[in-house]
Each structure stands twice: as C-alpha cells, then as structure tokens.
Amino acid sequence: MQAVAAATGQAATAGDPVYELRNVGKTYARNAITALEGVNLTLTKGSFSAVIGSSGCGKSTLLKIMSGLIPPSTGRVVLQNRPVTGPRRDIGMMFQQATLFPWRTTLENIVLPIEIRDGKAAARAAQTQARALLELVGLKGFEHTYPGELSGGMAQRASICRMLITEPAVLLLDEPFSALDELTRDFMNMELQRICTTRNATAFLVTHSIPEAVILSDVVYVMKPRPGRIAEVVTIDLPRPRTLDMMTTPKFGALVEHIRSRLDKEAFI
C-alpha cells in the first residue's frame, strides 16, 4: 500500500503548480523596513516544501502572506489560478500550538472550520468525514474527549484533522511540532509524511530545524534576513517514503551540512 502511495506521490511531484508566488515583497513602517524581497516559489501538486532560516528572515511574514492574513506590498500570490486576497477555505493552516478549544470535544474542534464557514448543520454533516480523519491520524476513539485530556502529540494530530477537514489545496505548517519533545517530534514528522502521501497533499513547512526540513521535503528554501529573501533552493532527492534511518546516511548528512553552511554565513551578522 505504501509503495502505491509513494508511486502516486512521485507522479504528482512533477505535477501541476498549485501555489505560485511571483516577486513577492513586503515592507513595513512606510517602506522603512523590508521584511521580504523578490520571493519566487512554486508549489506543485503533492510536493512537500520547507522554508528554513534564522529568526527575522521573513519566514513568518511569508507564511502570513501565503495564508491570506496580510497582503503583500508587491508581487503576485496565486493559489489554484485565483489570486489570494484573504483567508480561503482551500488554505489549511497549522500552528506551533495545537490551538484546540477546551470547551469543545475533539470532534467538535475538528469540524469548527466547517461550522464557521457553512454553519452548524454542515458541521454535523461533516462529522462522518471528521471520524475518518481521526482514524487516519490514529486518534480513533477520542472523538468525545476534551483537549485537556490529550497529550501534546495527540493534540497536534487533532489539529491536523481540523486543517484537513475543509480539504484544502495547500497545507501551511508553521513549526507544527516544535513544541513537542524530540522523540515525539521525529515520530510525528513521519506521521505527517504518511498523511500527506495518503492524501497527495501539497504542503509548505516553516521550521527552524534543518534535519526536519531535509527529512520531510522535496525542496528546501533557504532564507536570509535583511532583507528577507530566498537565498538558495535545495532539491532533496532522497527516495520516498523517507524513514528516520535515512537521517544517519552520508547523503542526508551532506544535505544538512550544505544547508547549514548556507545559513551560517549571514545568519548571525
């Protein structure tokens, strides 16, 4: 089954562009601060991309623009051939914190995006779908549990379900597992890969961790600050599906080392 999933994933990597950014820039404080300059990137269907860089390199600004939270100052942001002019249901978002609401059960939390966009009746109808998602992420049986009783990793699994419930065309992941301990984090990264492969999802990950970016991605965008820009695009040609064992291979080490050297030069100036 995994082989099949991997095969479809591979086929789609070379697929159609889903999300395109052309010459995107962002300035703050009346053009006094340039947070982002000339960002070009294309996310193809079913691909996994990561952006990495030190603090203040414009990662979060980029993600805010891509999620439709703030408009860019210059450039074009196009998702599925329609320009992004605000939050959209075909953009799924996940944060460092699970951000589940403690007065709602896990199931109610997951259908919240549907409830907000289409009302309570639609949310009730989406419960079947939500149960299927819970099974996908391995949280079957926790439908009626309140988030206060979930562990950190389980809460993030639930928030993956919430992101997927609207069937978004792109998944924006803002350091989703960085609040978890390292063992859980490695495991969750593999789970994330499995989920993305199963659904042939197009994902975009913001992270501080080079190994995490390398093990998950097809493409890693290395960003540098002042002004925030993409300094290098590194293609990761490790075979899929990726496993944690790959993290000890020389090839993996070389890729990590290469990205680290790119970051070191300017990161601390």
Add this chain to the structure above:
Amino acid sequence: MTDIDQNTLGAIDAEGDTVWTEQTSWLDRVPRAIQMLFVFVVFIALWDMVTRFGFVSRIILPTPWETGNDLIFVGRNLVTGGYMLAALWITLQEVFYGFLLALAIGFSLGVIVGETAFGERAIMPYLVAIDTMPKVAFAPLFVAWLGFDIDSKVALAAFIATFPIIVGTAAGLHAADTNSRNLFKTMGASRWQTLTKMKLPMALPQIFTGLKIASVGVMAGAITGEFLGGGKGFGELIRTAASQLNTPRVFSLILYLSVVGLGLFALVSWLQGRVVFWQKNRLSSSSE
C-alpha cells in the same frame, strides 16, 4: 549500586534499604476540619476570656454565649416567619436585582470596552475614573433620585457590583492568544463568530472572577444603602439594634448576613464549575 555509593554509604545494612525519605510535619497530617475547628475554639476562648475578666464592657462586646443565644433567637424568628424574615426578604431582593442589573450592565459595557477600539480608548478611561471614586458616596444621590424604597438600594448595590464585571469581561476578551485569533482569521470567521465562538468562551474564567468579586460587593452595596437610606431591610435591623446598644443582636444579624453572602459566593463558584468545566484545576486558585 556502584562502588562510589558503597564507599559513601558503607554504614547501610542492606542495599535495598531506603536511605532518605521526605519527612512531613505532623501538623500537615492533621485533617483540615480539625485545624479549622482548633482556630474556632481558640477564637471563642479568647473572646470569652476578654469578656469574662472584664477587659471590655459587655455593652461594647457581649460574651460568646449571649451572642449564641441571640443567634438562636434570630434564627427562630427567621424560621417562624417573623418580622426579621420580612426584612431579610427585602435585602435578598435588593441583592438579587442589584446583581442582575450589575450583570446586565457590566457584561454589556465589558463587551463594548473589551471588543471595540472606541470603547477601549474613549469609554474605558471614564469607567476607570468612576471606579476609583468611593462609590458609597453616591448613596445619598440614589436616595434623592429613587426614594427610600428598595430601588435606591438596588441602584447602589448594582453600582458597586458593575465594575468588577466590566473589568473581568474586558480583560477576559483580551485573553485570546495570537494563534487562536489567527486561526479564526484563516477560517474566515466574522467578528461576531470570533466573539461568540472563541473570545467569550475564553473570557469566561475571568468573567466569573469578576462575578465573584461582584457577589461580595453587591451585599455591601445593599446594606450600605439601607444604612444610609433607611427602608425595611436587614441593614435597618442592624442599625436599629446598634442604636439600642443591643450588641449581641448586631453580631447575630451580621452572622446571618454573612451566610447569605457566602451562599451567593458559593452559588457563583458552583456555576463557574459547571460552565467553565474545562478549568477544574484553576478553580481553587481563582477563588479569592
């Protein structure tokens, strides 16, 4: 065990022996009820000694036994539906309506101040200014406007109780974190949806803290109103008893009042436990 341990702990007989355990003081192991009873007994004993040996005149401070007898007398009057029950009923009404009024006004103003930039910038400073005033000083005004009936007491009670609810609601609405706000934005939530589905539920713990403070203030407001504006309530009974130097009566009336106050506070706490069910652990620390 390693060699180092064997050297340093040479005196220990067996390797499995426990060498160090946490010692708890015997006082920590006494049940709480017994500790509280102990304080109560000491208090009564001190009180009894002070009155028995004539340190203080009995007119100023009655003995515990006189007060106890009067407690029974007042209790009987209340249970048999005497004139004190009528007075208590009036005060209860003042407290009830005062609390409802404070809840309605305090919550509405709290939402306006906490949710709109205009409210926060233009209205909040005035509310803070009024809140710093000694609100009891408004009592004569309320009597002049609303008369000697319960309306003026309700007004003063509500006036005092409104501010903690405003502050609790406004502060609670600001408690929403950036992630939750961004999440609601990315879901395309309207302002109303953000308020009702996220900010207000998140504000509930702080709203309830405000309600608890208000439940204490509303009693004080009603009684102060009766002291200053007459009427037929419990406060008037206290005032009359005090003017007759019937100190045991004053004491027992105050005790019954505090039972009412405690009841209101307990009711709000119980409601908090039911409504904010996800905050079980923080409940005990937030109840002042």
